Amino acid sequence: MTEPLVTIVVVEDENNIRRFIKLALESQGFQVFEADSLQRGLIEAGTRRPDLVVLDLGLPDGDGVDFIRDLRTWSEIPVIVLSARSAETDKVAALDSGADDYLTKPFGTAELLARVRAQLRRRSRGATGTPLAEFGSIRVDLVRRTVERNGVPIHLTPIEYRLLSYLIGNPDCVLTHRQLLKNVWGPSHVEDSHYVRVYMGYLRKKVEEDPTRPKHILTEVGVGYRFIGA
């Protein structure tokens, strides 16, 4: 093998769900290790050195959020969380403690694979780090700090620019309001979540073709935002 095998740990207590996730991931040539409890999951994550973890939030022996916190003390690998609908607060808690993306049950394998690929891609791209970001008709020069649409410079306020560059730096991830506030406005503003919404609106009006149907800055209602670069 010329390329090292991509290793994924799946932590899920439902046998059947675990089975189809494994089936789907293996069909893409990933190596999959299973765990049916939080404890087991931590052991697998620690010993298998995985490239990604798929984690169910409703585990019988503990809170998935604790798993993420534990993992984040020693690893930066992407974590995709699986959770039930109408549990937005759980999702936000998981994302705030370090998860990168989430999927709502029931989900299709196509969705799962797309998310997994996006996370793996982000990880490999992170290393190269280009100073130029392009999406749609927008081109952002992160060195000269300029933004152009179809070659025409557009004006962003400092906060809008900071917000955009933070989004560009974290593509395909779900960013919670709290994370955005902390990183763009500073730690003293983490409760003013309407700031994010208002500025996100400004930003969309400037970089999206149709702000009511955004293609790049997507809203995950009740949770946060996701930036799609491609």
Next chain:
Amino acid sequence: MTSDGRPDPDQLLARVQEEEAKAARGKLKIFFGASAGVGKTYAMLGAARRQKELGTDVVIGVVETHGRKETEALITGLERLPLCEIPYRGSVLKEFDLDAALARRPALILMDELAHSNVAGSRHPKRWQDIHDLLAAGIDVYSTVNVQHLETLNDVVSGIAGIRVWETVPDRIFDEADEVVLVDLPPDDLLQRLKEGKVYLPQQAERAIRNFFRKGNLIALRELALRRTADRVDDEMLAYRRETSVATVWQTRDALLVCIGSGTGAERLVRTGARLAGRLEAPWHAVHVHTHSSEPEVERQRIVHALELSASLGAETATLVADDPVTALVDYAREQNLSRLLVGRDHPRPWRPWYRSMADRIGQAAPDLDVIQVARNEDARAARSPSTAAPAPGNWLAYLKAAAICAVATGLATPLAGVIELTNIAMLFLLAVLIVAMRLGRGPAVASSFLAVAAFDFFFVAPRFSFAVSDAQYLMTFAVMLSVALITGQLTARYKQHADVATQREARARALYEMARDLSAALLPMQIAEACDRFLSVEFGAQAALLLTDAGDHLQVETVSAKGRSGSPPIVDEGVARWAFDHGEAAGLSTDTLPGSPLLYLPLKAPMRTRGVLAIAPRDPLRVQGPEARRQLDTFASLVAIAVERMHYVEVAQSTLLQMESESLRNSLLAAISHDLRTPLSVLVGLAESIRLTQPPPTDDQARLAGTLKEEALRMSVKVNKLLDMARLQAGKIQLNRQWQPLEEIVGSALMATAAPLAAHSVSAVLPDDLPLIEIDAVLIERVLCNLLENAAKFTPAGTHISISAAVRGSEVDVWVDDSGPGFPKGREEAIFEKFERGARESATPGVGLGLAICRAIVAAHGGSIHAENRAGGGARFVFSLPRGMPPTTAEEIVVPADGGTP
């Protein structure tokens, strides 16, 4: 102090509050005259007719025409309220009907004779109290009054005219009136009218009244009326200056302290104080210093009356217990920042040249305070009472006992005479004086001092059995013995008195403490009632009845009674109790409202709201009278109120806890159901898709079957979600996670979430740019939008247009979804929001009809509304409105132009 000419903020605030209170109240206009016959009623009726012509709803409450033709002519055409009939001692008297007037609610009511005393059995003893209620109900009132009826001028007028008027009006009613119109007539004209018989005079008192209508009297009365009006105008001028802040606001803090002593003239002192304070525009206090442990009952009554009068004239009242009135008064004045003391002038006492008057003593103790002496009312007929008569029988008994003790001492000493030294016998007598002082108080101690010296001289000093003294040195012995006896007697009596006062205070404090302890331990209304009963029967010899509110804050009629109460509970008059509750004021015995009632009704005013009424039935009405007793009762009532409120909040907390527990139980149940239903669906979806990944690859047919399996499982999942949503929304109060959201964002994500079902339609979203943030639960409102969009997609043909729009409308934000489908059958606009209801009954379109019911529940939880209508141009429109609220501001970014114009 305001040195810069701006109005004092406190005063401004007070004025704003005053104006607010005034705005809701009716306006009082008083027609004011110097005496009967000047034409007040005539002037009032004239003014009322002018109002009537302007279209005001004018009603006559009470008007006395006394048969005068001009006056009667003015009445015709004005509506007159019928009087009510009150049975009184066998006859039936007519009186103004307050309830009828309040029910009629005219804009303006005429109430002649402001100072009139109502027939016993009316709601209030005085007409001005009726007027007070009318004003409080927002009804304007016109009334009339003569100068001699004003409380503080009452004794001045009686001094001038020699006629005392018993019907008086507190000055504050006059001062707080919105307008005063002086009806003036020169004395000569008035006398002329009197001669012509145009002035009404009651038959029986004609002579006395003729005497009253002397020219000199009339001139004096006219001057008083003019001056009083001028004072009022001056006040108005001051108020005007305050409002417009023409000049620096005056800060007169020449507060007065009226020192009510024993003896006659207290009433006059109080009235003088009130008048002076009124002129100075200064607050005033009236205090009595309680020094003797046993004041005669009459004296106590008079002091209580004087204090009550002061309170009614607007003073702060207090009773101080102290040994030395001078220091007590001076301390009080310093504490309360009162710079002027008013005292009654002491009678000159030529037989006691060393005696210094109260004023002198205060002047010496506090040279910085002004002392004003007021003449005692020598003419006080009302005050001349048995107080100056002989001491009460109890006192005689004390003196007799003192004599007996001296006799016993003599008896004991007689056999010892000659056996022991005379000095030791003197000691025995001193002991007797000491015992008298301890047991019987000051007066008997003084008496026994003299008696002891006399007995010693008579029985023991040679020559015995004679007051003659052989040895002159015994005179020295007598003098020393007398002074020692007097001093020790005085000291002992004083300490005894101190100890008594302390015991009394301790008993009171203990009773209050025990009551507070009982109340704090009470968990049931019954226990509170028991604590009330116990305290009131011990302290006031009274029975209590407790009336509490029900859950809807209405006063319950049945009283809460203590268990094992001796005797029947007092009979509570529901009407009085309700009045006290509604007005938040005390009513009944010894109050201004229905004082004829045998019970005193105190509202239980707790910090949050009035919690009920405490009815107190004293065996001796005197014990609950007087400001001090009332203050104690008020304190007690507020303690009870706090206990009742605490009990209420304990109940609230318990029910909240119960609610929270059932809420969390419900939530975990729903979560379990949701997990159990979704997991198999997730597996189904996942596995159906996995078929495609199996080796060898499935055939096309197999793949299609797997695809159908997945779609159906997803559809099933949507239905399960809706059922669970509905269950959650119905299971109890919906917990909203409200945040300030831009609608645009939610519309955007709803459009994305419904992209698949809307694929066959063209969709547009038109949102104005300046749409404000609204405080909503984004997840739930997105669900509303998704349901509406899915519905539109489901019930309209493919290829038609669907649009979302929003706009601000007043205090709400409207959001609507339009489609271009067939609309829905007429008359079913409401029904479609019911559960399991669908627009068309027979339909091939799948669905159970929960979507709109969920929408309605969510919108209602946000305090909004949702409805459906058929559009004029065809198609259906679903509109929901959400309250707009007050969005927070976002700190505007300071945009610093960056180099080159770009950030």
